[in-house]
Amino acid sequence: MRVLVYGSGQLAQMMYLAAAPLGVIVSAVDVSNETVVHPVSKEPTGVSLQNAIEDANAITVEFEHVPEHLLLDADKSGKLFPNVASILAGADRVREKALLSKHEIPNCPYLIITDVTDLDNVIASLGERVIFKASRDGYDGYGQWRMQSADQLEKLKSEFAKLDLVKVPLIAERMMQFDREISLVGARDSEGNVSCFSLAENLHFEGQLHVSVAPITDLSDSLQSQANEIFEKLATAMDYVGVLAVELFQCGEELLVNEIAPRVHNSGHWTQQGCDTSQFEQHIRAVLGLPLGAVDVRGVSAMVNIIGCTAFSRDLIGIAGAHLHWYGKEVRTKRKMGHINVVADSHSHLGNKLAQLLAFLPVEHFPELEAEANRLKNYTK
Amino acid sequence: MRVLVYGSGQLAQMMYLAAAPLGVIVSAVDVSNETVVHPVSKEPTGVSLQNAIEDANAITVEFEHVPEHLLLDADKSGKLFPNVASILAGADRVREKALLSKHEIPNCPYLIITDVTDLDNVIASLGERVIFKASRDGYDGYGQWRMQSADQLEKLKSEFAKLDLVKVPLIAERMMQFDREISLVGARDSEGNVSCFSLAENLHFEGQLHVSVAPITDLSDSLQSQANEIFEKLATAMDYVGVLAVELFQCGEELLVNEIAPRVHNSGHWTQQGCDTSQFEQHIRAVLGLPLGAVDVRGVSAMVNIIGCTAFSRDLIGIAGAHLHWYGKEVRTKRKMGHINVVADSHSHLGNKLAQLLAFLPVEHFPELEAEANRLKNYTK
Structure with a gap:
């Protein structure tokens, strides 16, 4: 089976790596020149976009800012998941707000x-x-x-x-007073089955995600089920197929939707090591009509983005439970270069591991990490 | 970083998939025509073998039957791990027996x-x-x-x-009277650090591995440490770098080495879902001089080989904890086409999941599975 992904960055790359074991070959479209490329090497495959569309069992996107004419072309095949309206809602805050309001989903x-x-x-x-x-x-x-x-x-x-x-x-x-930013990443398949990953807690710096922790600290059943309900309501209303991310503000026990991303999401990267099925595999399963996978968590995870730097010690992978995911891109300021997933058996152990991690990293590029390590180390619940 | 693998089958493919997140590009050598190919697509990369050897940070093998002249050529680069003698010992039972005898390692x-x-x-x-x-x-x-x-x-x-x-x-x-066949897969790095995975229990049929279960039932500390000692003694004696598999017969509390395989091994495939670090990533880490990863198990795993058939329902991946690994090869009698890893939280739950799996498979190709499912279901320790 074949899946064609519009966009040829790290998300397409990680979809390729997650899909290959299922016998599914992922190709990517460099939307800047409408060329079909290998998602890892980024080298042109020599297949035309039209032929790649024909060969694909399913077509999807790694980002919402795919030029609209490409989406409409792809949609003609009847194989594009999620649907065009869902992708456009993620690319346009006016559409997004209209969607949230129409379905009475709490937002700012x-x-x-x-x-x-x-x-x-x-x-x-x-x-x-x-x-x-x-x-x-x-x-x-x-x-x-x-x-x-x-x-x-x-x-x-x-x-x-x-x-x-x-x-x-x-x-x-x-601008809402909120306690923290969290996100729910989940999937819906074409039969309407919905499966949500555990809530992740997200630390931003200058508008970019730096650290996610999942499951969140102080996770209550009511919070998770409230988030799941929002997810299911939204995904069902959109007739969504694939992985969808919902960014939320937590205000006490209330959740407000900040924004949605109609794709696999940076705040779901922890699932690669932290869940039985990663968001990347889950997305591939959903768009191909394969059964969704189990989302049981393995311990407690942190995802640490590597942003705008390459000068760190690869020896960080010697920390038990630490896994590097490197995207192979040229370094640029504020560019996401890779991420590190760390798994531990409790939040406080996770804090200890994040503290260990600091020794291998140029801390100026990781402004949120030390405080988060300390917070988790002292988390005793 | 680049790793060149001699052999272009599923083991090279799984090394590629495990290495890519580390920013390591794996190429494979089709030894039948000495061509460098992509380990997944098997398409020639256009790079000559000599250039690929020069470009590589490390060179390794996916099987021990690489023509000796190719091994010696690769070895001239100083980047071949494990060393030639280790690979040849795995390819030649006379050398293998001499090695075991020399180091007084119990064998038949x-x-x-x-x-x-x-x-x-x-x-x-x-x-x-x-x-x-x-x-x-x-x-x-x-x-x-x-x-x-x-x-x-x-x-x-x-x-x-x-x-x-x-x-x-x-x-x-x-021909020894043994209780069961087990195997130890482990790794040794160039500094002499050794890390062993949990023992796996192996069921063969007509000379082929069909099912592995890890950790083994009735695992005692003494059995694991006895196996680890054998591993360390052997790997150290061979000055081995990389993943090495040791197949063992268990006779009561005694272990006899049946054979060794100087590479990642089918009985270690369970580590892909069942361990913090898979054998494929571990091998890549070892040959590149990166720190070895943690080998903590996640629950209890089974690996079920798919041999000589393609007619099964992909919906098996809907079983919680079941993961397909498909190699993308043309079907032939007795050919290993793929495998299924199943993870559960106990041996008896694993038995239940294996029983569920049977419904998706042509049972005539899985002669060991039903009995193993039943054995595990009734395992109460």
């Missing part, structure tokens, strides 16, 4: 800004602390503006006046 | 037969129940003859008279 109060004059309603409607996000291409913290008090509004107005707000509206969102 | 009593007249000593020295094995190419039960009583000796003599016993001697070995 917002306004859609298509004209600078819309800003006049913002403070009355959302308060003084507001985050403005470009509705499209708002990837990894780029294209975001924060207002902390009313006196910043005029400056933002003049900045936004330079933008084409009709073409790319902004979402103005109330 | 034997004679080397280089002339038909040597057979005259066999019964006096080994008894009437003797197994004769060709010293080379004795792979998966081929090239073996069994004598159950003295009256069969004359017939064997006339059969052996047709062979070139000087070129390929026979090993005559006392």
Whole structure:
């Protein structure tokens, strides 16, 4: 069997590696030049995109920003999973917010800004602390503006006046007081079966995910089931097939959806070592109509992103339970180069292992790690 | 980093898949035509063997029957692990027996037969129940003859008279009464560190491995440590670097070495799901001089070989803990096509899962499975 993935980065690569044991060959599409490439070597396979579409048993995406004409072309084959509307909802915050509102899924109060004059309603409607996000291409913290008090509004107005707000509206969102950011990664198959991974706790720095821990500390059954319900409601409403990630804010016992990603997700990488079935294999199973796999956790996991650096000691894999996942890309500032999964039998042991890990890493590139190691070390539940 | 593997079958393929996350690219050598190929697609990479040897950080083998001139060529680079003598000891039972005897490692009593007249000593020295094995190419039960009583000796003599016993001697070995066949797969790195996986229990049918279970039932600390000692003694004596498999007969609390395989081994495939580090990743780590990984087991595993058939239901992967590993080869009688790893939290639960598995498989190709499922189901320790 064959799966064609639009996008040829690390997510396609990890899908390839997870699919191969099932006898499933994954090819990737470099969407910048519409070339079919090997997901690991990135070398052209010599197969045309049209032939690759024909040969595929299923077609999917590794990111939501695939040019729309490519999605529509792929969709004609009847083999694209998830469906176009789901992918576009992940690529466009206006569609995403409409989806959440339509299905009454709790999310942060917002306004859609298509004209600078819309800003006049913002403070009355959302308060003084507001985050403005470009509705499209708002990837990894780029294209975001924060207002902390009313006196910043005029400056933002003049900045936004330079933008084409009709073409790319902004979402103005109330900055919520939340306890932490968590995410639910799950899968839905074409028969409507849903299977969710354990909740992950996510630490961001300058808009990028740095560390995930799963299961989250202080995980209650009610929190997990609340998240699962949100997931199932959303995935069912979207007639979604594949792995879907839902980023959430936890405010006390309440969960608000921050955003959704119609694909395997960085906050689900821990499943590679931490679960019976990884999110990558689960996605491949779902889009091919194979049964979903078990999602039992193996102990407690952390995923540590390696961002913008290559200078670390590979000897970190000598730490029991530490596994490197290297993407083989050229280094660039803020670029995700790889990640490290660490598995332990308790949160406090995980904290000890993260502390060990620090010795092998240039700590300036891992601004969240030491504090998180300390927090987990002292976690006694 | 790059690793070049001589041999382009499923073992090279699984090394490739295990190495890629470490940022290690594995290429394979099809030894039949000395061509460098991709270990999954088997397509030529276009790189010459000589260039591949130069580019490699380490060179290794997936089977011991690599033509000797290729081994010697590879060895000139100084990057071949394990060393040539170790590989040849696995390919030649005369060398293997000499090694075991030299280091006083318990094994079955034997004679080397280089002339038909040597057979005259066999019964006096080994008894009437003797197994004769060709010293080379004795792979998966081929090239073996069994004598159950003295009256069969004359017939064997006339059969052996047709062979070139000087070129390929026979090993005559006392057929031992043993309780079961087990194996120890472990690794040794270039600094002499040794790490052994848990003992696996192996069920053979017509000379081929069909099912492995690890850890073995009734595993005692003394049995594991006895096996580990044998492993360490052997690996150290051979100055071995990489993964080495030692097949053993258990006779009460005594262990006898049956044979050794200087490579990753079918009876170690369970480590892919059943251990923190798989044998494939462990081998790659060892030959590259990276730290060895942890070998903690995750529950209890079974590995079920899929031999000589393709007609089974892929839906078997819906069983919680069941993972398919498919090699993508054309089907042939007695050919290993893939395997299924099943993980459970106890031997009895593993038995239940194996029983579930039967429903998805053509049972005539899995002659050992039902009885093993029943044995494990009823195992209450």
